[in-house]
Amino acid sequence: MVEGQIAIEEYKTGNTEHTWDLQKMFSAHKVLTKYSYKKGQVIKGYANRTLYVNLSTGQIAEKPVTEQMKKQFTGGRGFGLKLMWDSMKPTTRWDSPENELLITTGPLCGTTQYAGSGKSICLSVSPSTNILCDCNVGGFFGPYMKFAGFDAMEIQGKAKQDVVVVIDGEKGTVSIETAPLEEINTHLLSEQLTRMYASEDTDKSRQKVSVVSSGHAAENSYWGVLNFSFYDIRRKVPRIKQAGRGGLGTVLRDKKIKALVVKVERFDGVSNHPANPVALAKVGTKLHKEIRDLDRYQCNMRAVGTGHLVEIMDAYDLLPTENYRFGSFPKASKIYSPKFYELFTKIIPDGCWHGCTMACAKTVDGYTVMTGPYKGEKVTVDGPEYETIGACSNMSIWDPLWILEFNFYCDTYGVDTISAGTATAFYMEMYEYGILNKERCDGLELCFGNPDAALELLHRIAKGDEGEFIKVAAKGARRVKDWINRHGWGDKQLIEDAGMESKGLEFSEYVTKESLAMQGGYGLTLKGPQHDEAWLIFMDMVNNAIPTFQMKAEALHYFPMWRTWFGLNGLCKLPWNDVEPVDNAQTPEPSKVPEHVQNYVDFQNAMTGWNVTKEDLILQSERCYNWQRAMNVWLGRGQRKDDWIPFRAMGPVTEMEYVSRKERYDKSLVEKLGMPQKDVEKMITQEKIRILYEHRRNQYEKLTDAVYYRRGWTPNGIPTPQKMKQLGFSDKKMLKMLQDKIAADEKNGLNVWSGKYSKGEQSPSSEKHYWEKW
Amino acid sequence: MDHPTTVKILKFHAEKCNGCLECEKACSQVHFKTKDDGEKSAIRIIKTEKGYSMHVCDQRGLCLDMCPVGALTRRKNGVVWLDVNTCIGCQACVGFCPIGAMRKADVRIEPFKCISCGSCVRACPEKALELVEVKLPDVTQVVYHKLGA
Known part of the structure; x- marks a missing residue:
């Protein structure tokens, strides 16, 4: 064309x-x-x-x-x-x-x-x-x-x-x-x-x-x-x-x-009747120009969408492959963004809303469906986006056409590519270990790299197949863990540690093993392990910009609040930091993209006629973030035990994983735990995994302590009535519910820090009931 | 469908211009029914050290591929045309025009541009402006061509 x-x-x-x-x-x-x-x-x-x-x-x-x-x-x-x-x-x-x-x-x-x-x-x-x-x-x-x-x-x-x-x-x-x-x-x-x-x-x-x-x-x-x-x-x-x-x-x-x-009957550029349409057009046009000049040298969103991330993640060992066992793979170059660029229809305004010039919503048109009820039909496939590609690399699917097939059927059957891909990758790993097999999987050969089986699973779910596995598999990794454990088919610890879900929701597609802050970014969340609250891997792992618990906690306060703000206003997060002003790196806090934060201040003021500051934006979010956490508490969850993440998110679960990155993990034992190099060399892998396990679990607990404290919560992760009042809430039902929950936690001994602190280290506060003084 | 092969674009004879801005006034009359020069005119005459230069759309049409609602089309005469009734004021064309020739005035959200109507040519007392016919393939340009790989 x-x-x-x-x-x-x-x-x-x-x-x-x-x-x-x-x-x-x-x-x-x-x-x-x-x-x-x-x-x-x-x-x-x-x-x-x-x-x-x-x-x-x-x-x-x-x-x-x-x-x-x-x-x-x-x-x-x-x-x-x-x-x-x-x-x-x-x-x-x-x-x-x-x-x-x-x-x-x-x-x-x-x-x-x-x-x-x-x-x-x-x-x-x-x-x-x-x-x-x-x-x-x-x-x-x-x-x-x-x-x-x-x-x-x-x-x-x-x-x-x-x-x-x-x-x-x-x-x-x-x-x-x-x-x-x-x-x-x-x-x-x-x-x-x-x-x-x-x-x-x-x-x-x-x-x-x-x-x-x-x-x-x-x-x-x-x-x-x-x-x-x-x-x-x-x-x-x-x-x-x-x-x-x-x-x-x-x-x-x-x-x-x-x-x-x-x-809609009609709409135009001022259907929102902004308080100041001239200011709005100015700030918007400024961003359009920035995207025009810089996108092709930065994220290349306009050409390939979020798929540009595949090669970056692969290079940094962050692209989940074979159920997050590895972060890169020799075949990964087959699914780098240029491969999809060849397939995408080009030079079309691809925004999912009018005027979005970031235009990341790419499609493949005239795609010929290979399996299932629509086999042979030519269709438009919306995507694939990075997460869908990552879901497929997780299943070890390295063919762009099969990725499109998976993408198309997930979409039309109404299924989340992330959850389906992450869960299926877990089933595949269990299949590899013999914990699952063809018989237990209702005849599906769910091995890594078998796209036919992955698609067949989708088709059978869509058809309402009554197979025991199909029915439980469709409910996701958490339910399958419980199902396997009920049957006693495998090592319970391995199953818990390998299935990448938290709160019952499957992880999105990043390997977090080497970034503690990002582990918190997935675990210490409202709805479950989704990176929409914080994406801190580069800041933490690559640039080492937030080395202490306090710094990580500050990041896990600021970024979730900042990113919540987009959802309060009906905005997309991408134009905030997937294009950055040329001089962004020279600003005091480049990860916040200060100029764009100011854009959003100007944007909200131009629309509403308010006179808010950047601090007010965070306050708007903090109110809603805490309210949502409190509602989760009300529903019986939203506390420390629910913020648990599987060990696969923290480090190597299996010997193969350890051995594949032996140098890195050995170094971690020497540098982070202070073990003598000689001792490490003599130890068997299982022992090294155990030590790393204990250490990293405790690191996560300490991070959780620091984050809860920073957010104004109890050590069990409950937003305190004092915090809620500070935020301007006076809802009696809400405040009483939180007070009662904290009192119940007190009886159950849950109002204490969970991290084990060694000499010279301190928990976030040594004061009991520190929140009562706020 | 018959596609245009040529388009008329403005040519500027800098040596004849005296900077009177009659062209801008004529242009804002076309677009906004006012006699203001400046931001309401699609053609702009800019004073330089050596004299004057012209700043106006050259009908390259890069903006055609930016419009999400199809308000921008190339008309039979080859001119890139913005239909204000279809336009939803997103400014994508304004932001992406590499020469800044798609303009926006504060009075309304929809932008405007040169339509090669010749009003400015007729208004120029010094005959410094001229409409010349050029071949479309010589002027057309598209967004991000082959830059994805």
Whole structure:
């Protein structure tokens, strides 16, 4: 295909075209409830109301957004937390009818001038973890929902049969309609609904519709994603981005929602009615120019997306291969970004929201499906992103085409590539050891490097296969650990240490063995081991910029708070530090990207008319971060035992791993533990692993102590009522719950530090109940 | 579909220019119905040490591939055209124009650019401006060509 300057109507993907009787499908819809609302205007970033839908009762209502709510929770994920707190109980689990599925926006969401401003933030109680899970996702749904009139959408209850919930911003109606005939899998359903609900049969009209859907595998696994569509006027397909982690698509299907549809009447560059559109355009244009001039020399996002990371991670021994046993692999160059660049369609504005010039959302068009129900069809594959490639390298899959195959089916079946890949890699390792085998795996030969088996697992999950393994495998690594242990098939310690999950959620795709701070970045998190709170590997491991526990704790305070802020506002994190000003390295704190932090201060002020400082941004986050942790405590988790991570995240679990990086680990015993070189040389590997194990476990405990202290929590990781009051909260129910929990911990002896401190070392505070003085 | 093969672009005869800015005033009349020169004009005359230089779009069309909503198209006459009714004001074209010829005025969110209409040519008392026809392949440029590998 000729690259560049192709008239939009002349773009061709080569995809298989479908002919559906959309009229028949639409006629089969029965409107169960229809609600009319007064169309309004978004003012300074806020629609100033949220939408409540109850699928059990058919109730649809509006709730006002108060100034108090904006002050305490800012927006986006913060609003989601507030609405969930008001609606659920401490006994609510993922499949309880009162569990809610939230889609929220945030005051900066829908801005077109600043790259990365179209994110929706979804929340629910996760089937993987049974605590709150938040996902930040692109696509048009969030911005359109806000321009149609709502800052957030809150769905409670369960429908009796498959429904679609439609927000029609043209007519000012919200309806719950049965939808019996449409497909379930996203790549078909999303196109059907986009065409069905577009006001006219034009691409421009279709671009004003966005669909949230999932797929068949979401129904039968804990890995369900929410696929958010964004119609591409050049490719003429609705493309998708995923709210991937924690099984929110599983909640969607459990509620019998086939899809959510939003249609916007019109929108333009100032539909948010910013307080100062001129300042907004200036700061946005400045960033566009920076991306134009620097991206190709920095991350090359515009050409290859996040896949540029593969070669970097491989070079630094951080690319997870064979279930995180190794951080690099001889075959890895087969999946470096230039290999995908050859396959990607080029020179198209690939942002997942209008105006995002970072444009990391790459696709392969006209990809011929190799397996399963869609074998032979030509489709657009959205991705692969770094995490999907990493999920495949973890399964030792080194063929770009198989990675595309895995990517395509995970997407259309509504499954998280990260969880599916990380869990399957764990099953593969167990298979290698004989703990699992063909018989135990319902006939699947789940060895490393067998993409057929990995795909077959997905197909069988999607089909609702009743095999014992298939059913438990679909629930993820945590449930499989328990299942193997129940059967007594292997060494329990090995199984616990090798399966890369924490809180019940699978790890995302970075090897953290040599970075203690990053271990904390995965373990000391709200929702589970996802690097969206902090990515500190280079700062910690490569640059050794945060050597002490206190420094690491400061980083594990600042960065999670900073990154939470994107979710409160409806923003993407990438334009913050995946492009950096030329002189960034010369600033006092390059890892914070000070100039971009200032951009965000200017951005929020220009939108809302507030007068905030960079410290205020952190405070906005700290409120919501602590609130979410407190809600996890309320749900019976969110404490030290839940912040545990498996040893595979900290060091070598097996002899093979140790031997493969012997020099590094021996050096660690000598330099970090002060053991004489001679002694180390004489020791057997098992013994060396044991010593390293004890040492690194204790390091993690000490880090946990330091981080909890810095965050204002008890040694058991409970946010204190004193901290909550400092942050401006006076909710009596919340404060009492925390006080009671801390009192119960006191009885159980949990209000003490867990690190073992040797001479000359100090715990973060020697004072008992230090928080009571705050 | 018939594709244009040529386009008219502005040529500047610096030696004739007297810096009166009648061209800018004519241009802002076209785009904003005002007689202001300066930020509301797509053509800008810049005073240099030696005299004057012109700063304006050369219709290379790099911005065509930047527009997420298809507001930028190459018209039958070869001119790169911004449809303000389709534009969603993202400034991607403004930020990515390598010569800064896609302009934005404070009065509205949508940018604007030279459409080779000739108003400035007609307004110039010194005949320092001229529209000349050039072949499109000689001026077109695309974003990030072959830079991914």
